[in-house]
């Protein structure tokens with residue numbers, strides 16, 4: 001069988017899966033299976049909440065991205081049979097047969113068993129989650145009578161974000177700016193209460209200290225109420241409780257958003273392959289799954305150890321870089337050539353810090369403010385999949401602008 005006829009099945013159309021599929025498109029027979037009908041550029045999900053970008057910018061449909069060069073199936077893989085080399089898709093009798101399999105199904109929100117969190121907190125990983133959060137903010141604002149006193153307004157428009165990592169910081173600063181602008185437009189008194197709760201003793205652990213300073217300043221300027229050493233005990237339909245310095249507090253909130261951690265996709269949890277204590281698949285330096293030379297794992301679910309910085313683990317920039325190595329290795333595997341390996345490096349950090357502000361760390365220097373915001377848009381245009389999509393999005397941002405969309409009127 002020639003290399004072009006070899007069947008590659010990729011499970012998951014995120015950063016790892018899509019970039020691998022695009023790279024392999026004309027060298028093998030590639031089938032991509034994923035839960036949604038679109039890719040999602042997660043680093044800009046905050047800009048989608050604020051309306052600075054539209055869905056088509058950051059979530060292009062696979063049909064558009066992959067053309068006819070890759071077969072796309074929307075569905076959920078429920079089972080992998082490593083002996084017969086087949087995968088099962090929910091609701092379909094026919095199984096897909098592979099010569100090489102790529103596990104790229106990413107992670108899901110981890111609620112750490114906190115009471116009520118899975119039922120009542122809002123996750124923040126998809127377009128639908130972002131739509132829900134935006135709708136929740138508008139509903140809270142609509143409930144405020146025009147002449148309400150500042151304290152009553154604040155109680156009605158309280159939002160809490162659990163998890164003080166980059167995601168929590170980016171989301172709180174964005175929400176705070178959006179809500180402030182909504183207050184101004186609606187003539188409401190006072191301001192919204194936006195809380196950021198982190199269980200550890202500091203926010204954004206592991207972040208460069210220069211960058212951390214900008215983050216702390218941005219949170220203060222946005223009037224985000226930061227609680228470190230704060231453990232959320234329970235989430236209810238109308239609020240949450242947390243413990244800090246041995247004291248328990250109950251807070252009424254219009255929304256509690258959960259950004260406090262991830263765990264590997266349930267599919268991986270159910271596979272009988274070697275994993276670490278966090279459930280990540282143990283892979284060789286070639287990205288091959290231990291004990292299965294024709295199975296590869298990539299992105300959030302894979303424990304790849306050749307990293308120049310531990311901060312790379314669980315990031316889009318790692319999954320994206322791994323995809324190039326993986327596609328080469330699959331070609332080598334089919335052609336019976338030795339497989340390669342690589343050490344991956346950080347490509348810099350770019351954080352959104354509100355609707356007018358951002359911070360970009362590049363070559364050891366931090367740039368901030370409106371210039372950094374523009375730089376972040378430019379940087380991310382270059383990281384979108386396919387040059388055709390980059391061109392369309394880049395022109396749209398350049399000619400039509402990237403102003404936020406107000407929260408109702």
Ligand SMILES: Cc1cc2nc3c(=O)[nH]c(=O)nc-3n(C[C@H](O)[C@H](O)[C@H](O)COP(=O)(O)OP(=O)(O)OC[C@H]3O[C@@H](n4cnc5c(N)ncnc54)[C@H](O)[C@@H]3O)c2cc1C
Nearest residue numbers: 012014015016034035043077105106299300314315316317
């Ligand atoms: C809001 C947010 C912001 C982020 N910002 C950044 C950032 O600024 N920089 C950065 O480097 N990283 C960021 N990340 C992390 C980054 O998104 C992930 O590390 C990256 O997406 C991992 O890529 P992946 O291919 O492993 O998984 P994903 O991109 O999550 O893709 C997994 C895919 O698998 C599909 N799937 C899952 N289970 C199945 C199944 N059983 N069958 C079929 N398909 C399945 C899913 O639908 C999904 O399409 C962010 C994450 C979030 C949620």
